[in-house]
Amino acid sequence: MNWQIIFNPFIRFSEKWLLTIGIISAIAGSTIAVYCGVRYDGVIDVHTFPDITFVNSIKENLISITLLTFLLFVLGKIINPKTRFIDILNSSLLFRIPFYVSALLTSVPAMKTVEKEVLKNINTLDKIKIQPFDLAVLLIISILLIALLIYAIVLLFQGFKTATNAKKPSHYISFTIALILAEVLSKIILSTF
Amino acid sequence: MKLPIVCPSCENSLLVSQMKCGNCETEVNGKYDLPFYFKLSREEQDFILDFFLSSGSIKEMSKQAGNSYPTMRNKMDDLIEKINQLKNIP
Numbered sequence: 101m102n103w104q105i106i107f108n109p110f111i112r113f114s115e116k117w118l119l120t121i122g123i124i125s126a127i128a129g130s131t132i133a134v135y136c137g138v139r140y141d142g143v144i145d146v147h148t149f150p151d152i153t154f155v156n157s158i159k160e161n162l163i164s165i166t167l168l169t170f171l172l173f174v175l176g177k178i179i180n181p182k183t184r185f186i187d188i189l190n191s192s193l194l195f196r197i198p199f200y201v202s203a204l205l206t207s208v209p210a211m212k213t214v215e216k217e218v219l220k221n222i223n224t225l226d227k228i229k230i231q232p233f234d235l236a237v238l239l240i241i242s243i244l245l246i247a248l249l250i251y252a253i254v255l256l257f258q259g260f261k262t263a264t265n266a267k268k269p270s271h272y273i274s275f276t277i278a279l280i281l282a283e284v285l286s287k288i289i290l291s292t293f
Numbered sequence: 294m295k296l297p298i299v300c301p302s303c304e305n306s307l308l309v310s311q312m313k314c315g316n317c318e319t320e321v322n323g324k325y326d327l328p329f330y331f332k333l334s335r336e337e338q339d340f341i342l343d344f345f346l347s348s349g350s351i352k353e354m355s356k357q358a359g360n361s362y363p364t365m366r367n368k369m370d371d372l373i374e375k376i377n378q379l380k381n382i383p
Contacts, residue, residue: 111364114355182370187363265367 122193
């Protein structure tokens, strides 16, 4: 298995190819959100929301991608004036893919069972009864969700690094700040939806 | 045969101390700096040659190498930085 393609596709593939994959996955991701009843209410967020519409999901996705792209592009231009918009956009688009997979994972029946049980006893949490099998599935899915979040950040970081030729620790710290800022701003903007 | 550019003992840059005519066997001895191009690694020399042969198009080079444009541009920028550093060494 070629790990470089999985963890840093930005080294190998052309910008057109990455852009195509990114756009198709964003549309697919919004479709998944409607099907699984989740919303992407932040740059690094996936939450259950059964009443989501396709148009709103696309809007949310678009806001997260635009915000992240804008912040990272400004930072990229400061680090390296040769940074291209398309490379940062592709990084932001591909960064979202693991979240679409996360959305799929939340629709696993065991997750829904646990969710219903928690919601039913939201005020009396000590009465929650979860079957051992459901608990095991919940644990596995939780680990997978964390792994997907880490993978998404790795993808974004590698894409940003390739686009800007960032090498210094100060660049990496700035990248982290930009990502946190994008998350905070996206939460504020998307909370109005 | 690969031209050695650094001393195998202390890793300092090597100098040219002798040149020989392949026809009449005349030998020239002295202490000459290696041409700039030869101070680069073989991979870096090949990169410059490929850049020249692709008419200075990084895009064309990236297609031929099967890499993305920013990857090749980063290689180019790193090489420019290295050459600038070499130029500043007296």
